[in-house]
Amino acid sequence: MPNNNGCVYGLTILSPILNDEKATPSHDLQIRNYLATLPTGETSPFAHAPGTHLCRLVVMDDVIYVGMPACEEHLKSKYLIFESNLDAAGGAGLESYLRGLAQAIPQHLDAVWSHCVGYPGAANAEAFVRYMKACQIETTFFFAAVNDKTVTETLRALQTQKAVADFIARHQGMEHAKLKAEFLEFATRLNAEPLPRPGTMGSRTGESDAWGRGRGIKTGGHNE
Amino acid sequence: MPGAEAEESRRVAIMSKLNETDIQGFVLRGYNLTYARYFYLHFEDAARARKLIARLLPEITTGQRWDGGKPRSTVNIAFTHRGLAAFELPIATLISFPVEFQQGMKKRAAILGDTGLNAPEHWDELWREGRVHAWLGIQGLTSSALDTASTEMLALIEETRGAVVLDSQDAASQVISGKATTKEHFGYTDGFGNPDYLGVERSTQPGQGKLMPDGSWAPLATGELLLGYADEAGELPVAPIPHILASNGTFMAYRKLHQNLASFRAYLEEHGRQYGGGKEKLAAKFIGRWRDGTPLELSPDAENQAIVQDPQRSTNFTYGADGDGTRCPVGAHIRRVHPRDTFGFNGKLIDRRRVTRRGLPYGKFADENEPVSDSDDRGIIFMALNANLSRQFEFVQQQWIEYGNDARLGNDKDMLLGNHGGHGKFVVQGDGSQTNPPYVCTALPNFVELRGGDYFFIPSITALGMLAMGLVDPR
Amino acid sequence: MSNINGKVYAMNAVTPMKPWKTWVLRAIFFVLWNVKPLQQDLINLSFIEFARWVVIPRRRFPDLGNAQPKEELQYDYLLFFSNFNGTWNQYIDAFSAVLAKGLNLIWRWSEKFPGSVPVTIFKEYIARVQFDTDYYYTAYPHATANDLKSAHIVQASFDVLSQRAQTATPEEFAEEYLDFVLQVQCHLGETGEAPVVF
Numbered sequence: 001m002p003n004n005n006g007c008v009y010g011l012t013i014l015s016p017i018l019n020d021e022k023a024t025p026s027h028d029l030q031i032r033n034y035l036a037t038l039p040t041g042e043t044s045p046f047a048h049a050p051g052t053h054l055c056r057l058v059v060m061d062d063v064i065y066v067g068m069p070a071c072e073e074h075l076k077s078k079y080l081i082f083e084s085n086l087d088a089a090g091g092a093g094l095e096s097y098l099r100g101l102a103q104a105i106p107q108h109l110d111a112v113w114s115h116c117v118g119y120p121g122a123a124n125a126e127a128f129v130r131y132m133k134a135c136q137i138e139t140t141f142f143f144a145a146v147n148d149k150t151v152t153e154t155l156r157a158l159q160t161q162k163a164v165a166d167f168i169a170r171h172q173g174m175e176h177a178k179l180k181a182e183f184l185e186f187a188t189r190l191n192a193e194p195l196p197r198p199g200t201m202g203s204r205t206g207e208s209d210a211w212g213r214g215r216g217i218k219t220g221g222h223n224e
Numbered sequence: 225m226p227g228a229e230a231e232e233s234r235r236v237a238i239m240s241k242l243n244e245t246d247i248q249g250f251v252l253r254g255y256n257l258t259y260a261r262y263f264y265l266h267f268e269d270a271a272r273a274r275k276l277i278a279r280l281l282p283e284i285t286t287g288q289r290w291d292g293g294k295p296r297s298t299v300n301i302a303f304t305h306r307g308l309a310a311f312e313l314p315i316a317t318l319i320s321f322p323v324e325f326q327q328g329m330k331k332r333a334a335i336l337g338d339t340g341l342n343a344p345e346h347w348d349e350l351w352r353e354g355r356v357h358a359w360l361g362i363q364g365l366t367s368s369a370l371d372t373a374s375t376e377m378l379a380l381i382e383e384t385r386g387a388v389v390l391d392s393q394d395a396a397s398q399v400i401s402g403k404a405t406t407k408e409h410f411g412y413t414d415g416f417g418n419p420d421y422l423g424v425e426r427s428t429q430p431g432q433g434k435l436m437p438d439g440s441w442a443p444l445a446t447g448e449l450l451l452g453y454a455d456e457a458g459e460l461p462v463a464p465i466p467h468i469l470a471s472n473g474t475f476m477a478y479r480k481l482h483q484n485l486a487s488f489r490a491y492l493e494e495h496g497r498q499y500g501g502g503k504e505k506l507a508a509k510f511i512g513r514w515r516d517g518t519p520l521e522l523s524p525d526a527e528n529q530a531i532v533q534d535p536q537r538s539t540n541f542t543y544g545a546d547g548d549g550t551r552c553p554v555g556a557h558i559r560r561v562h563p564r565d566t567f568g569f570n571g572k573l574i575d576r577r578r579v580t581r582r583g584l585p586y587g588k589f590a591d592e593n594e595p596v597s598d599s600d601d602r603g604i605i606f607m608a609l610n611a612n613l614s615r616q617f618e619f620v621q622q623q624w625i626e627y628g629n630d631a632r633l634g635n636d637k638d639m640l641l642g643n644h645g646g647h648g649k650f651v652v653q654g655d656g657s658q659t660n661p662p663y664v665c666t667a668l669p670n671f672v673e674l675r676g677g678d679y680f681f682i683p684s685i686t687a688l689g690m691l692a693m694g695l696v697d698p699r
Numbered sequence: 700m701s702n703i704n705g706k707v708y709a710m711n712a713v714t715p716m717k718p719w720k721t722w723v724l725r726a727i728f729f730v731l732w733n734v735k736p737l738q739q740d741l742i743n744l745s746f747i748e749f750a751r752w753v754v755i756p757r758r759r760f761p762d763l764g765n766a767q768p769k770e771e772l773q774y775d776y777l778l779f780f781s782n783f784n785g786t787w788n789q790y791i792d793a794f795s796a797v798l799a800k801g802l803n804l805i806w807r808w809s810e811k812f813p814g815s816v817p818v819t820i821f822k823e824y825i826a827r828v829q830f831d832t833d834y835y836y837t838a839y840p841h842a843t844a845n846d847l848k849s850a851h852i853v854q855a856s857f858d859v860l861s862q863r864a865q866t867a868t869p870e871e872f873a874e875e876y877l878d879f880v881l882q883v884q885c886h887l888g889e890t891g892e893a894p895v896v897f
Binding site: 165168169172173 | 498662664
C-alpha cells in the first residue's frame with residue numbers, strides 16, 4: 001500500500017482554501033500569517049499531539065508554468081498542503097492519528113483549516129476525520145530512510161546515543177569491577193530518564209557552536 | 225554496466241589541450257622552492273594600478289615546464305573582488321563573479337564555521353580591515369634569491385606608484401640538515417594527495433585522481449581546477465564573463481592558520497600515555513598518516529618509508545576494507561577531506577569536492593625538546609585552489625571539517641583543524657587488541673586558529689594583459 | 700516561512716504531465732516499489748529522511764462541493780516532497796552525480812524537464828518548479844538520517860549489554876563491554892545544530 005512504508009504512514013492532504021474576495025486579508029494570506037508565528041520547536045502543536053515524525057504545511061498558490069511549448073494553465077482554488085510522516089501501525093493507524101490531532105490541538109487545527117472549504121471544525125472528531133479523508137491524496141511512492149521506529153523509540157535512541165558516548169569517554173581504562181558497577185548504575189539512571197520532548201534535542205549546555213540562529217526565514221536555495 | 229564504462233573511458237581519453245604559457249605556474253604546480261614572501265597590495269588609482277600590472281606581466285611565472293632547471297625565483301599574482309573592482313572593470317563583469325567571491329571570506333565566516341576563536345574579530349588587522357586587493361606571491365630557491373626578487377618587485381611598485389604594500393608574510397619549508405622538507409609544525413609530513421587533473425600532470429599517481437569502476441585511478445576533469453574546461457559534471461564550470469577573463473584562471477581560498485604547538489604537544493603527551501598504541505600511533509590516528517607520511521591504511525602498525533618514497537604506493541589506497549575505521553579512523557583528517565570510496569557509488573560523490581593545496585609553514589620551527597608557547601608566531605599559510613569556491617573549498621570546510629554527517633559522525637569536527645572551543649570529541653576506532661584499542665579523545669582545544677585570509681582570483685596571463693590594458697568588456 | 704528546520708530541508712516541487720504519461724510513471728513507481736533492489740541507491744545516499752511523490756490526476760483535486768469552482772486542467776500534476784539533510788546544492792549535486800538515470804526515469808514525463816545532467820540546467824529547472832514551505836516541523840531537528848540509523852544501532856547494542864550486565868562477572872562484563880564499544884564506535888557522533896545554510 002503506497003501510503004505505508006513499514007510502520008510509517010505518508011499522509012498527503014490537499015485542502016481547497018476559501019476564495020472570498022471580500023475577505024481582507026484573503027484566506028490564504030491569513031493561513032500564512034498564522035503559520036508564520038506558529039512555533040516549530042518543542043512548543044509546536046505537532047510536538048504536543050502524538051505520532052508526527054516530520055510534517056509540513058504549504059499554501060500552494062497555483063501550479064507552475066514551465067514555459068513553451070507547455071500550455072499555461074491555472075488552478076481555480078488555492079490549496080493548503082499538509083504532508084505528514086507519522087506513526088501508524090495497522091489499518092486504524094491514520095484514524096487514530098487524526099483523532100489524536102483533534103483531541104490535542106483543536107484550536108490550532110481550527111485556526112488553520114477554518115480558512116478551507118467545507119471544514120467542519122475539530123470539535124467533532126468524526127467529522128474532522130471524514131473531512132481530512134475527503135482531502136487525502138494517495139501517496140504514489142513513499143520513501144523512508146528508517147521505517148520501523150516510532151517517534152518515541154527514535155527520541156529514546158537519540159538520548160541513549162548521547163549518554164553512551166559520554167559514558168564511554170569517561171570510563172576508559174577503568175578496572176573491571178568498577179566499570180561494571182558504574183555501568184549498571186548508568187543503565188538504571190538512563191532508563192529512568194524522562195523521554196526527551198519531541199521538536200528539540202539540542203544540547204542545553206550552551207556549547208559554543210554559534211551556528212544556528214533562532215527561527216528566522218531560512219530558504220536555502222542556489223546562489224550560483 | 226559495459227555501456228556506461230565505455231562511455232566513461234571515452235570521456236577520459238579526450239585530452240584537454242592546455243596552453244601552459246597562459247596559466248600562472250602557481251596554479252599548475254607547487255614550485256618546491258624553499259622560501260616564500262607574500263605581499264598584500266592595495267590599489268588606490270586604477271590607471272596606476274594598470275601600469276603596475278603591465279610592468280609586472282613579463283615577470284609573472286607561467287605554467288611552462290622547467291625542463292631546463294628551476295628558476296631561482298618565481299612571481300605570481302591574484303586579486304580579491306575588491307581588487308578587481310579597483311581596476312574599474314565594468315559592473316556587469318564584476319557582478320558575474322560567484323557570490324562567495326564577491327562577498328569575500330570574512331563575510332562567509334558563519335558558513336565556514338569561523339566563529340569563536342576563529343572569528344574575524346580575532347584576525348590579524350590586515351585581514352580584519354578588508355583592504356587587501358591583491359596577493360603578490362614570490363618564492364625563492366634561496367633566501368637571497370627571495371630577497372633579490374622581492375626587492376625588484378617592490379621597486380616596480382615604487383616606480384609606478386601602482387599600489388600600496390599593506391603588509392607582507394614570510395613562509396618557508398623546514399630545512400633539516402640542509403635539505404628542505406615538507407614537515408609542518410606539529411611534526412607531520414605534508415604535501416600528499418593533491419589531485420591529478422587531465423592535461424596538467426605528465427603522469428598520474430594512483431590515489432590522487434578519481435576512482436574508476438574498475439578500481440583504477442584516472443585524472444580529474446581539468447575544469448575542477450581551471451575555468452574554461454569541462455568539469456566532472458560534464459559542463460563548463462560557472463565562470464565570470466567575458467570568457468576570456470575567466471578562462472585559464474582559478475580561485476584561491478587563502479587562510480593563515482596559527483598553530484598552537486604547545487597545546488598540541490601537551491595533548492598528545494597526555495593522551496599518548498593513556499592510549500594503548502602509544503603517542504606516535506595516536507598522532508597518526510589524528511591525521512590518517514604517521515608523522516613520517518606513511519598512510520595508516522597501508523601500514524597500520526608502523527612507519528614505512530618505502531611506501532612514502534614510492535609514488536605508486538604513497539597515495540594508493542581505499543577505505544573499502546576498513547569500514548569500521550580500525551586502521552584509519554573514520555574521522556581522521558585525510559579520510560574526511562578525501563573519502564575516496566567511502567560513500568560508495570565508485571567515489572562519484574567526491575569527485576567535485578577536491579581542492580589543490582599550496583602553501584607553506586611560517587614561523588620558527590621548534591625541536592621536540594624545545595620549550596614552546598601557543599603565543600609563538602607559527603602556523604601554516606593554507607591555500608586551496610579550485611574552480612568553484614562554494615562547491616569545493618567551502619563545502620569541504622563546512623561539511624567535512626567543521627561537521628561530520630557525511631562521515632556518519634554527526635556534529636564531530638576534524639581533530640586537528642576543527643573549531644572545538646574546548647568541547648567535542650575524536651573517536652579512534654579500534655579492534656580488540658592492546659595496541660589498537662578503541663579510544664575517545666575529549667575536551668578538544670583549538671589546535672589551529674584562523675588569523676585571517678580571503679578569497680582570490682588567479683587570472684590567466686591573457687586576463688592579466690586585459691586588466692593591464694583596461695580592455696575588459698562584458699558581453 | 701522556512702524550508703529548513705534544524706538539519707532537515709523541506710523541498711516542494713510541482714510539475715505538469717500530459718495525462719497519458721502519468722500512466723507510464725505509475726507503472727515505473729509500481730516496479731520501483733516492488734523490486735526493492737532498485738531502491739538501494741536511494742537508501743545508500745543516506746541523506747533523505749522521508750520523500751514522496753504524489754500524482755494528482757487533473758480531475759482529482761479535492762472537491763468539497765459548496766461554492767468551490769471545479770478545476771479545469773489539461774495536465775496531471777506530479778507533486779514531490781522531500782525531507783533531506785544538507786544544503787540544496789549538495790542534495791541536487793549528489794543526485795545528478797549518481798542517480799541521474801533514476802531521476803530521469805521519474806521526471807522525464809514532466810513537461811520541459813531538461814534531464815538531470817548537466818547539473819546547472821537541472822538546478823535551474825528545479826528552482827523554477829520548487830515552491831516554499833510555510834511551516835515545517837520535525838520531532839528530531841538535530842538528527843540527520845545518518846544520526847538516526849546510528850542511534851538505533853547504539854540503542855540495540857545498549858539493550859543487549861544492559862541485559863548481560865545483570866548476570867555477568869566483572870571479567871565477563873569487561874569482555875562484553877569491549878564488544879559493545881567495538882559495535883558502537885562508529886556511531887557515537889554528537890547531534891546538534893546544523894551548519895549555516897549557503
